[in-house]
Amino acid sequence: MNLPTLPDTLREQHSGKGWPLALVGSLLLLVSGLLSWSFDPSILGDISIAFWPASLQLFAMILGAVGVLLALMHRGPLHRLGDWFDTALGLRALGTGSLLFVVFSLVAIASEAGGLVNVNPGGWLALAGALLLTVGARFVPQRQLNSFAKAKANPVLEIVVIVLGMAAILFGAAYVLGRDDPWIFVGFLVMAAVAFMALARAGFFTWMSHVAQRHRHVLTLAAFVVAFLFPFTQDGSDANMSIATQVLIFAATAIGLNIVVGLAGLLDLGYIAFLGSGAYVGAMMSNAASATIGWKPPFIVVMLIGACVAATLGLIIGSPTLRVSGDYLAIVTLAFGEIFRLSMFNLDGNNGPDLTNGPNGIPGIPDLNLFGFDFGKPHTVFGIQLGRFSNYYFILLLLIGFIILVFTRLNNSRIGRGWVAIREDERAAEAMGVNTFGLKLLGFAVGAFLAGLAGTIKAHQDTAASPDQYIFLESAFLLAAVVLGGMGTVAGVLIGATILKLLPEKLRFFSEYRLLLFGLLLVIMMRVRPEGLIASKRRQLEFHEDDEELAQEVQADHLIDAAPEAAR
Incomplete structure (x- = not known):
């Protein structure tokens, strides 16, 4: 996101001009949001009103506020913080990104209102501010920084930062999911990406990782409180909560895959089969009219059976194939995923036992009913109506908590260190006495077990199970979530799963181009941060x-x- 680096001599010669220009540019961006950006009040959430910022105006103000903060940290009342944060790199990333955002905003106004003639002074002021910030940031000199490992801040202040960060995530997610205008949605993504890159380049997230280590329990509690409160921000909307439940199912499965890929370093391209096996067990033992198994145990028992079936499949595929590695293992697991899907087609009573109804699948799966609580009916909590998908959201949130607990315990145990040793160098690990084959097999079984748990809930939430749901593309998306978010981390995989599941749904207005744009975004992300968003x-x-x-x-x-x- 940075422009080509200027020669050191040129930067030193004009270093005194860089900081004032960057500060003025940031202030202009901040002020521009208080002015009118367009004559037409019917477009982009009405950005024609002064001193009442909306959509693009608000986004510009956020970028301007980040710029002012970085500038004052470099030289000003907050200059002591500049000894820890690389404010120069942060300002350069922010300047380039802000210019990109403002150009996008002007194009949006011109497209919606019929030309640049409809851009009001606020839009042009934002462009001037972004240009000044971009130019000034190029001349801001870098400073010698202290190590965050030696930083000691007020614990109360660190906890406040964690709480404010979680609150920003909650309101940001609620805001973006409530936007139907494609220009506003993409504008929010551009703004968020620019702010993220600026803070990342400045070292803010490196500091946050140290804060998270010192207040791990506070961060975990805050994250779950934010996740719990999310349905209460949707005004009973089933559309957004449907996406949220799909994200949680996807994330739960991706964390299981993270054991195999992120910790043990085993490339699995057929992992979706384990989710599918759990879903089919849940469907076959449900009260659906098309269910093929007469035994209807309690759902808790069904979850354990589905997870054990998935783990057994993991052992079956792992035993003969884990003797190979690398590309060969990827090909074998890819074949296993296709074998599972074709087997679900063939178990229709004609080509094999009548278990899955073949290509018709098992439709009409009734909603869960646990301890008298009907997941298919809306419920009112604190005066806010929560629909069907909100009910499933909460049980999936509990499942995510259990899966995260299992992952972190294993990761911090001797088993987890054995997996990491195998990932780094399998031959060296084996020479040091690590049971490489046994640990790899255990990784497959545990990851499959967790995916099977999520699959049993997915069957009831989808009200159907069919072979077409478990294709290779889903396995590829799961693997992309692990790599994009950060291999071996929990928070990274959760963020990666959210991005990969949310963006295609919200980019549907681009019709056939949405996957192309989605692919380009992934390429850009991996180019900018190849180690993952939270590595x-x-x-x-x-x-x-x-x-x-x-x-x-x-x-x-x-x-x-x-x-x-x-x-x-």
């Missing part, structure tokens, strides 16, 4: 080997992890 330090070091501070942090974390083992 583990070890994974990040693979892409930034010259970062000595990061190497010291990774070594310190390794010593901390090894201390309990040495004590034993």
Whole structure:
């Protein structure tokens, strides 16, 4: 997102002009949101009113506020923070991104209102501010920074930052899901991406990772509180909650895959079969008229059976195939995913046992009813009506909590360190006495077990199970969520799963071009941040080997992890 770097001599010669220009540009961006941007009040959420910012005006003000904050941290009342944050790099990323955002906004106004003649002074002021910020940021000199590992802030302040960050995520998600205008939705994505890159380049998220380590329990609690409150921001909308439930199912499955790919380093391209096996078990043992198994145990039992069936399939596919690795393992798992899908087609009573009704699947699956609570009926809580999908959202949230607990416990155990050793160098791990085959098989079984749990709920939430739901493209999306979010991390995979499931749904207004745009966004993201949006330090070091501070942090974390083992 940065422009080509200026020569050092030129930057030193005009360094005194860079900071004032960047500050003025940021202030102009901030003020522009208070002015009218268009003559037409019927477009883009009515951006024709002054001193009442909406949509694009509000987004410009957010970018301007980030610019003012970074500028004052570089030189001003907050200058002491500039010793820890790389404000120069942050301002450069913000300047380039803000210019991109303003140009996009002007194009949106011209497209919706019929030409640039309909752009009011607020839009042109935003363009001037973005240009000044872009130019000024190029001349802002970088400073010598302190290490975040030595930073000690007020614990109360750090907790406040965590709470404010979670609140921003909640309101941001509620806002963007409530936007039907494609220009506003894409504008929000551009604004969020620009702000994210600016703060990331400045080192804000590196600091947040240290804060998260110091207040891990607070962060976890805040995250679950935000997730719990999300349905109460949707005014009973089933459309958005349907997307949210699909995101949670996708995320739960992706965390299971993260064990196989992110920790053990095994490339699995047929993982969707484990989700499908759990879904079919849930469908066959449901009270649907087309269900093929007469036994109808309680749903908790069904969940365990579906998870065990998926784990058994993981053992079956893992035992003969984990002797291979790399591309060969990917081909074998890809074949397994296709075998599962074709088997569901053939188990129709003609080509095999009558279990799945073949291509017709098992439709008409009734909603869950646990302890007298009907998931198919709306319920009113605190005066807010929660629909059918909100009910499933809450049970999926509990499932996500259980899966995260399993993942983190395994990751921090001797088993998790064995998986990481296999991922880094399988031959070296085996030479050190690690049971590589047993641990790889365990990884397949545990990951499949977690996916099977999610599948049993998915069958009832979808009210149907059919082979067409479990194609190779779904496995590819799951793998992309792990890689994009950050291999071996929980928060990264949750964010990656949200992006990969949310964007295609909200980009439907682009019709046949939505997958093309979606692919381009993924390419840009992976080009800018190849280690993932929220990467583990070890994974990040693979892409930034010259970062000595990061190497010291990774070594310190390794010593901390090894201390309990040495004590034993």
